[in-house]
Amino acid sequence: MLKAAAIFPGQGSGYSGMLSCIRKAPITDEVFGRIMHVAKRDILDAAEGHAAYGLNDPVVSQLAVFGASASYWHMLRNKENFQYIAGHSLGFYAALYASGAVSLEDCAGIIMNVQKAIESVSGNKSGLMASIMGLRTEQVEEICSQLDGVHVSNINSITQTVISGWKDAVRTACSLALEDGALAVKELAIANPLHSPLMNGIEDVISHDVALLEIREPKVPVMSHIDSSPLDAEGIARVLSMQLTKKVRWSDTVKAIRQEGINRFIEVGPSDVLSRLVRWIERDAESLRAEELVPCQTS
Known part of the structure; x- marks a missing residue:
C-alpha cells in the first residue's frame, strides 16, 4: 500500500450540505453527537443547512468542518497507509484528533475557547x-x-x-x-485578523487552556503548519498556543512531507481546497479528496 499523508482543511472549506455524502453513516452521528455534547448546540443541523444560525456563526462553522473531517477520518484511516498528518489552520485540531494526540471532546472544547479568545483580543475592530x-x-x-x-x-x-x-x-x-x-x-x-501579529496577546489566554489539555504523543507524525517540523506532545502544545499569531506556511509543510518520501496526499474533509493546492505545490504528487475515496451513503 502506498504511503500517504492525511491533510485536514481549515474553516474556509465548510459549506451548507457538506455532509450530504456521509450523513447516513453511523460514524457521522457518533462524531457529531460527541461534539454537540460539548458545544450544547446543534452543529449537525447547521452543517446540513437546516439550523437558523447556520454556518455564519464562527464557532458553528468551525465545529462543523472539524466534525466533517473527523467523520471522514474514521472512514479512511484503515483504508490508507497514513505516514504523516498535517492540518491547515483550523485543520490542525482534526489532525491532532486523527493522530491520537488530543481527544475529540478536548479538540471541540479548545476550538470554542479559542474563538472566545479571538473575539476578546479583536474587541470591536472589524x-x-x-x-x-x-x-x-x-x-x-x-x-x-x-x-x-x-x-x-x-x-x-x-x-x-x-x-x-x-x-x-x-x-x-x-x-x-x-x-x-x-x-x-x-x-x-x-472576520478576524488570524495568523498575524495583530493577534498578539492571545497566546497567554490560549496557553492557559492548553495547559489543561491531556496531550499524548501522536501515533502518526504530525507536521507543523507553522515551521514544517514533526511535532511531539510538547511541540503540539507550543503550536496550539502560538498558531494564531504566526503565518501558516502551507507550501513549506507540503514540501516537507514530500521530502519524507510521501507522494500521495489525501484531503480529509469537505471540499477540495487543499488537494488543489497540493497540485500547485508538488506537481508530481498524487492529490485526492475524501469524497473520491468514501462511497456516498444516501440511504
Whole structure:
C-alpha cells in the first residue's frame, strides 16, 4: 500500500450540505453527537443547512468542518497507509484528533475557547482575511509593508497568499495587489485578523487552556503548519498556543512531507481546497479528496 499523508482543511472549506455524502453513516452521528455534547448546540443541523444560525456563526462553522473531517477520518484511516498528518489552520485540531494526540471532546472544547479568545483580543475592530492570487509572496509582503494593520498570514503556494488584518487595510492591500498585477483577490468569510501579529496577546489566554489539555504523543507524525517540523506532545502544545499569531506556511509543510518520501496526499474533509493546492505545490504528487475515496451513503 502506498504511503500517504492525511491533510485536514481549515474553516474556509465548510459549506451548507457538506455532509450530504456521509450523513447516513453511523460514524457521522457518533462524531457529531460527541461534539454537540460539548458545544450544547446543534452543529449537525447547521452543517446540513437546516439550523437558523447556520454556518455564519464562527464557532458553528468551525465545529462543523472539524466534525466533517473527523467523520471522514474514521472512514479512511484503515483504508490508507497514513505516514504523516498535517492540518491547515483550523485543520490542525482534526489532525491532532486523527493522530491520537488530543481527544475529540478536548479538540471541540479548545476550538470554542479559542474563538472566545479571538473575539476578546479583536474587541470591536472589524477584521478581514483575503486571498491574493497571481503574485509571489514577496510582492504581497512588500504591499503589506506599506500599510498599517495588514500582514501576510498564509503562504499557500508560490502564487497564492492570504493576508490578514483590519478590514480597511486589507481592502486597500487588495486594491494595490490588483494594480500590481494580481490575477484575482477574494475576501474570506473570516472576520478576524488570524495568523498575524495583530493577534498578539492571545497566546497567554490560549496557553492557559492548553495547559489543561491531556496531550499524548501522536501515533502518526504530525507536521507543523507553522515551521514544517514533526511535532511531539510538547511541540503540539507550543503550536496550539502560538498558531494564531504566526503565518501558516502551507507550501513549506507540503514540501516537507514530500521530502519524507510521501507522494500521495489525501484531503480529509469537505471540499477540495487543499488537494488543489497540493497540485500547485508538488506537481508530481498524487492529490485526492475524501469524497473520491468514501462511497456516498444516501440511504
